[in-house]
Amino acid sequence: MSDGGPATSAAARRRMSVEELAIWRTLVDTTAELRRILGAELLRDSGLSPADYHVLLALSEAEDRRLRSSELAATIDWERSRLSHHLKRMEGRHLIRRDECPTDNRGAEVSLTDDGARMFRSATAPHARAIKKHFADALTPEQFEALAGILTALQNHLHPDPAAEDLHD
Amino acid sequence: MSDGGPATSAAARRRMSVEELAIWRTLVDTTAELRRILGAELLRDSGLSPADYHVLLALSEAEDRRLRSSELAATIDWERSRLSHHLKRMEGRHLIRRDECPTDNRGAEVSLTDDGARMFRSATAPHARAIKKHFADALTPEQFEALAGILTALQNHLHPDPAAEDLHD
DNA sequence: CGCGCATGGTTGACGTGTCAATCAAATGAT
DNA sequence: ATCATTTGATTGACACGTCAACCATGCGCG
Known part of the structure; x- marks a missing residue:
C-alpha cells in the first residue's frame, strides 16, 4: 500500500486500451x-491572470x-x-516590488505592495x-473521494517514494 | 440521472470546503x-509539439x-x-500545406504533406x-472507471444537456 | 590570497496563445 | 443591382513560457 504504482507487473506489459x-x-x-473558463473569469472580475494570482497567493501567505526570489520559485514550482x-x-503594474536582499548581494527580495495585496484580497x-x-x-462527495485517490496515485507514480526505491526492475 | 449536476440544491448554497x-x-x-512531461518527451522523441500533434492527428483522421481550416478548428476546438x-x-516546416478552397474562394484547405504524415506516424x-x-x-481499472464518471459529470456540468434545460432555477 | 566552481538572478530569442482589427468573398434583403 | 451583414481566414500587438547564455556574487580550497 506504499509502493509507487498499483499495476506494477501484471498488466504492465499490455498495450494501453483505447478507453484509457x-x-x-x-x-x-x-x-x-x-482552466480557460476560470482564468477568463478571474481576469474579468479582478484584473489578475492565474499566474498573477499564483504569485500573489504565495507572497500573501509568506512571512x-x-x-x-528563489524561494518563491520553489514554492510555486516555477x-x-x-x-x-x-x-x-x-x-x-505595481503589484509587487523587488529590492536587494540584505544578506546576499546577488539576491532579490520580492514583496507584496499594498496595491497587490488589495487586488489579491478582492x-x-x-x-x-x-x-x-x-x-x-459538479461532483458528488464520493467522486471527490475517488478523485483524491486518483490524484494521489498519479503523484506517487510521478514521484515515487524514495524509501521504497529498492524494488525497481 | 440525466440532469446537469448531482449536487443541485442541497449543498449548492454551502461554501466550498478547503478539501475540495x-x-x-x-x-x-x-x-x-x-502535460509538461509528455510534451517534453514527445518533442524530444519526434520533434513535434503537443499542438503539432493535435493538428496532425485531426488531419490524418480526416477524409x-x-x-x-474552420472545420479543423472546430474539430480540435481551437x-x-x-x-x-x-x-x-x-x-x-513543411508539415502541412494550405491551398485555396475550390468551392469557396475565401476558404483555405489544409492538407497533410508526406513529411507531416511520416512524422506523425513515427x-x-x-x-x-x-x-x-x-x-x-498509475491507475487501477476501478480508478479508470471512477475517473471516466468524474469527467462525464464535469462535462455535463460544463455543457448541460439542452433537452433538460427546463428545470433550471 | 587567487583560482574555480556553484548559486541567484536576469536577459534575449523564439515559439506560443489571445484579443481586437482587418479584409475579401459570400449572402441576403430591398 | 446595391448595399449591409455575415462568414472564413489572416494579421499585429501583446502577454506568456522555455531554453540557453550570461553576469555577478558567494564560497571552497590550494
Whole structure:
C-alpha cells in the first residue's frame, strides 16, 4: 500500500486500451477548458491572470509578505527565468516590488505592495466561488473521494517514494 | 440521472470546503505536470509539439487527409486565429500545406504533406507508450472507471444537456 | 590570497496563445 | 443591382513560457 504504482507487473506489459487513451484525452481537454473558463473569469472580475494570482497567493501567505526570489520559485514550482519575466511585468503594474536582499548581494527580495495585496484580497472570494460553481458543484462527495485517490496515485507514480526505491526492475 | 449536476440544491448554497479546493489545485498541478512531461518527451522523441500533434492527428483522421481550416478548428476546438498562427509555422516546416478552397474562394484547405504524415506516424506509438507509462500505469481499472464518471459529470456540468434545460432555477 | 566552481538572478530569442482589427468573398434583403 | 451583414481566414500587438547564455556574487580550497 506504499509502493509507487498499483499495476506494477501484471498488466504492465499490455498495450494501453483505447478507453484509457480516450480518458486521458478527455482529462486533458476538460481540465484545459476549466482552466480557460476560470482564468477568463478571474481576469474579468479582478484584473489578475492565474499566474498573477499564483504569485500573489504565495507572497500573501509568506512571512511578512516577502520572499526571496528563489524561494518563491520553489514554492510555486516555477522556473527561475519564468518567474523573473513575470515579476518584471507585475512590478510594472505595481503589484509587487523587488529590492536587494540584505544578506546576499546577488539576491532579490520580492514583496507584496499594498496595491497587490488589495487586488489579491478582492480576487480571492469570487475566484473561490467560480471554482465551486464550475468544478466542485459538479461532483458528488464520493467522486471527490475517488478523485483524491486518483490524484494521489498519479503523484506517487510521478514521484515515487524514495524509501521504497529498492524494488525497481 | 440525466440532469446537469448531482449536487443541485442541497449543498449548492454551502461554501466550498478547503478539501475540495485542495483537490482542485492538485488536479491542476498534476495534469500540468503530466502535460509538461509528455510534451517534453514527445518533442524530444519526434520533434513535434503537443499542438503539432493535435493538428496532425485531426488531419490524418480526416477524409483524404485534408480539412477546411474552420472545420479543423472546430474539430480540435481551437480559435481560428490560433490555428492560423500555428498553421503558418507548421507550413514553414513543411508539415502541412494550405491551398485555396475550390468551392469557396475565401476558404483555405489544409492538407497533410508526406513529411507531416511520416512524422506523425513515427510519433504516435512512442507517444502512446509515454501516456501509458506516466498516466495509465498509475491507475487501477476501478480508478479508470471512477475517473471516466468524474469527467462525464464535469462535462455535463460544463455543457448541460439542452433537452433538460427546463428545470433550471 | 587567487583560482574555480556553484548559486541567484536576469536577459534575449523564439515559439506560443489571445484579443481586437482587418479584409475579401459570400449572402441576403430591398 | 446595391448595399449591409455575415462568414472564413489572416494579421499585429501583446502577454506568456522555455531554453540557453550570461553576469555577478558567494564560497571552497590550494
